[in-house]
């Protein structure tokens with residue numbers, strides 16, 4: 001038989017195979033090889049015909065290969081397929097590669113029957129597993145492979161660094177070596193629970209996890225668990241990160257937030273008390289001036305009366321400012337969230353502004369608004385402030401046109417109050433939301449500069465935000481976003 005011999009059965013399958021197949025006779029001579037064998041050994045079928053199979057192995061491997069064949073033949077009664085073996089194979093050009101060789105009888109397993117050898121080039125497989133090993137080794141996480149009895153099979157470099165053990169101190173040990181004493185007893189049960197219900201997931205959701213280092217100290221850690229299976233055996237791959245730094249930052253942020261909250265409360269309290277207590281002496285000043293002017297106007301000259309008028313005006317303004325402050329401090333106090341139909345709220349706000357709407361000849365278009373869980377009185381005040389500003393900051397001689405709308409967006413609702421008024425310069429869009437900040441003198445437009453800061457506080461009480469889109473002389477649209485809780 002020559003190397004172009006074509007076994008009648010499955011010939012086309014063998015030819016198409018991506019595994020090299022070589023048939024040898026009982027004295028080890030090549031009878032047949034498929035195309036893949038030609039490709040991996042660089043020989044043609046003709047060249048190998050009748051040659052000894054050991055041609056395809058380097059000299060040092062010959063005895064090993066014969067021994068491998070021998071073992072197979074000796075076990076032939078019991079085994080049809082030989083256990084795979086690892087060998088180096090030799091190409092025509094003298095280069096070597098690692099192969100996995102499989103062996104089985106072709107036809108009757110009698111002494112002079114043919115043997116089929118399969119060759120798989122393991123170099124690529126080895127390369128891939130070497131790359132995988134490198135990735136695991138250089139991973140920033142500690143990676144630990146554990147079998148189902150809880151024994152450690154593999155650890156990477158980071159595991160040694162994190163827990164302070166050397167690799168050989170860990171392999172074969174129980175996973176509980178990393179578990180703090182107080183939890184050691186419970187851990188095997190938890191482990192069993194994971195095995196019974198295993199899917200990739202973080203461990204100990206909602207609990208603070210700690211790992212025990214070799215020196216007895218504990219580190220806060222985060223653990224991801226992945227069940228894996230290899231050749232029918234189940235393992236768990238644990239990926240562990242040291243979260244000491246993250247915990248420190250989180251703790252610092254928590255402390256900082258607490259302090260800010262306390263300071264904010266203190267400040268609010270201060271504003272409330274100060275504005276509340278300032279009202280009384282201010283009221284007295286106003287009343288005294290009124291009385292004084294009433295009783296003494298005949299004895300005062302024009303200049304003195306004018307000055308008294310200034311004092312009266314200033315104290316009235318001061319009263320307004322103090323009231324604004326007090327209202328600001330009071331916003332949201334004892335308020336409760338409830339389901340509120342915002343269509344009705346806007347109608348009520350409009351009713352409150354009836355006079356100024358009429359005076360200015362304002363047109364207000366209101367689109368359908370949602371029903372939301374909000375602070376009712378505060379939200380009414382918010383719409384009232386925005387509508388009254390839209391009327392107040394109109395272009396002289398132009399009737400205000402106002403449009404109120406709401407759009408469902410990701411996480412909540414975005415409202416818009418649009419006007420055709422004087423607009424806002426782009427560099428002032430942030431400033432207008434700050435308390436007592438105004439862009440105009442009182443002789444141009446009445447006001448104390450507190451309406452929009454109220455609006456901002458109200459929106460923030462709902463965990464939302466407010467902003468404006470505007471161009472000078474070209475109208476403004478005030479937007480605010482209310483998240484759905």
Ligand code: ADP
Pocket residue numbers: 385389390393419421422423424432433437438439440446447448449450451452453476
């Ligand atoms: P006030 O109206 O009492 O000044 P606000 O806090 O309500 O206080 O507004 C702050 C400033 O923002 C106003 O002085 C005005 O310059 C500007 N502003 C507010 N609303 C509008 C608007 N709809 N169009 C143009 N400018 C506006």
